[in-house]
Amino acid sequence: MTNTISDLLESAAQRAVPVVLGITDERLADPTPCSEYDVRALTDHLIQVVINFQALAAKKNADFAAVPHYIDDDAGDWRARFADETARLVAAWAAPGAEEGTSGTMGFPARTVGHMVLGDLTVHAWDLARATGQEFTPDPAVVGEIGPALAEMAPMGRKGGMFGEPFPLPDDEGVSDFDRVLALTGRDPHWRPPA
Template sequence: MNEMLSRAADRTVDVVRGIREDQYDLPTPCSEYDVRTLLGHLSWVALLFEALARKEPMPPEDNEPDALETRVRGMVEGWSHQEAFEGESPMMQLPMTVVFQMGLGDLVFHGWDLARATGQDYEVDPDTAEAMRIYVEQMAPMARQNGVFGDEVAVPEDAPAFDRALGLTGRDPAWKP
């Protein structure tokens, strides 16, 4: 599973490196975030999921976009140890395997969001796409109830796995700025 996280981290960091300062105010598929705000959010999310993997206390919210790449690498390192997947998160009362999927999902979906917003490609390998589809199918009702996912966007049943996962999170796979 950590290979999936590493690949997602590499893809997302590549997208982040390709974002120009003049693109910071562009809208993203996450309507509550522009590019700058989403970069900051994703930076803090990476810091949070690293702390969760290491079974450390929740860090204070720190939406520092310049720290994003370092934090994503820290997140990958945190999840590279088998003990990260053991037990339940006291912070979220969920199995650590589910917490991992949540972190992977944040990295993948927000990486895609940033790529779409800035006109970049974001290819998801088949294994990650299928893992995200399964995860989102299982979590969508609870995530929608908690305001994490938007209303489902209809996507054909024969669409690629990642497009179906996007639709379940409330994202339109055909979204353009």
């Protein structure tokens, strides 16, 4: 039986939300495995992703051009907002027809778009956890879903600057499926913040 995007997102959210809730203000300027983002910018980006992919689930257009500033500009609690928006994301992808047809101006099959946000939520949660010294273990079912999907998207992702060049991994049994996902996106699975 195929897992629904909403079920997979719910599982991914259960692991991502505690990471964002665990980010302290003192860590916002720290580097992340995404060299172009510090913790603040990556968290802002992830909130933007979660909001925009709600619209894409509803076959509406999304705006990724604006530089997000949820942490600095939002008068409310950005951590709680992330939790709330992630719950809305799960609900949006559970709506009837969310996985059918194409999504927004992207013009991709809806399930492919669902895989994109599932990958972002999982990989960026790892980025933020690693950057802020938190533990993160993804759901194996999510990893099993995003591994082949991201491998298929990788050439387009690299061309668009969303993925780096693959990080080289040894061919041995000690490499996990999630390590392979991270390496596929250009990340070193053993990345640690600079001392």
